[in-house]
Amino acid sequence: MTELDCEQVLQLVWQFLDGEMDDTRYLEIQAHIAACAECGPRYQFQRRLLALVELKCREGPVPTELKRRLFRLLEE
Amino acid sequence: MGATVLASQTAPVTADDRERFQALAEEHLDSLFRAALRLTRNRTRAEDLLQETFLRAWRSFHTFKPGTNARAWLYKILMNAYIDGYRKATREPEIVDHEDVDEFYLYTKVQESDDFRRAGDPEEVLLARLMDADVKGALDSLPDAFREVVILADIEGFSYKEIADLLRIPIGTVMSRLHRGRRQLQVKLWEYAKRAHYVNADKPPAGSGGR
Numbered sequence: 640m641t642e643l644d645c646e647q648v649l650q651l652v653w654q655f656l657d658g659e660m661d662d663t664r665y666l667e668i669q670a671h672i673a674a675c676a677e678c679g680p681r682y683q684f685q686r687r688l689l690a691l692v693e694l695k696c697r698e699g700p701v702p703t704e705l706k707r708r709l710f711r712l713l714e715e
Numbered sequence: 716m717g718a719t720v721l722a723s724q725t726a727p728v729t730a731d732d733r734e735r736f737q738a739l740a741e742e743h744l745d746s747l748f749r750a751a752l753r754l755t756r757n758r759t760r761a762e763d764l765l766q767e768t769f770l771r772a773w774r775s776f777h778t779f780k781p782g783t784n785a786r787a788w789l790y791k792i793l794m795n796a797y798i799d800g801y802r803k804a805t806r807e808p809e810i811v812d813h814e815d816v817d818e819f820y821l822y823t824k825v826q827e828s829d830d831f832r833r834a835g836d837p838e839e840v841l842l843a844r845l846m847d848a849d850v851k852g853a854l855d856s857l858p859d860a861f862r863e864v865v866i867l868a869d870i871e872g873f874s875y876k877e878i879a880d881l882l883r884i885p886i887g888t889v890m891s892r893l894h895r896g897r898r899q900l901q902v903k904l905w906e907y908a909k910r911a912h913y914v915n916a917d918k919p920p921a922g923s924g925g926r
């Protein structure tokens with residue numbers, strides 16, 4: 640595997656953050672972004688963006704009344 | 716509809732079945748409801764979709780193998796119910812893609828904004844100011860094909876492979892939809908940030924030629 644340049648590293652941001660790449664490549668990118676002022680902050684931002692989406696889309700538990708209605712269906 | 720379909724249950728139902736199903740449903744109901752809310756974008760329809768999912772799961776509970784991935788099994792039922800009854804018939808929608816938008820759209824916008832740069836940590840300021848309704852609104856605005864994969868990946872935490880199985884599409888399609896969905900999401904989030912007057916100016920950097 641040849642060494643990745645910045646452009647290639649940036650293209651792989653989602654696969655990296657999603658954990659969808661093999662270990663060798665993952666470690667290579669990890670080392671790259673730790674040292675690179677161009678890619679590091681961009682990766683950092685995308686990571687926070689994904690965390691934000693997850694956080695802001697949280698919902699409370701299923702309403703008690705709905706849950707009761709569902710479980711009642713099993714009794715019939 | 717509703718409860719009458721239970722009559723078609725083939726195997727006789729024991730109290731033990733019911734108990735095991737209740738425990739399983741109990742564990743996953745909250746996250747299924749969250750997914751239903753985001754998929755349908757509407758509380759009433761989300762409740763209907765959850766009930767439909769619940770009933771379908773109960774009817775086919777005899778096919779569930781204990782010890783296998785219950786979450787994936789339930790989400791498969793949820794997505795099938797959603798596709799059957801809630802998604803518009805459009806197959807591969809024509810998709811207006813922002814080809815000029817890259818993966819780092821939002822980061823770049825923040826860096827270019829004088830307003831944000833004035834605040835010591837511009838990225839932090841932007842992210843901290845985006846409200847729940849902004850993020851949900853941005854997600855709701857995506858084309859269905861993108862929205863579904865973003866919901867399954869970014870909110871429900873499924874892998875590319877799992878999403879491919881849930882939606883019966885190739886992994887390559889999952890990736891391209893997810894990546895494009897996230898790009899469009901950033902465009903929307905930037906619009907929200909501006910509309911809410913978090914940002915006063917959106918000047919293109921000198922020499923970029925604007926849009």
Ligand SMILES: [Zn+2]
Nearest residue numbers: 645675677678
């Ligand atoms: Zn770099």
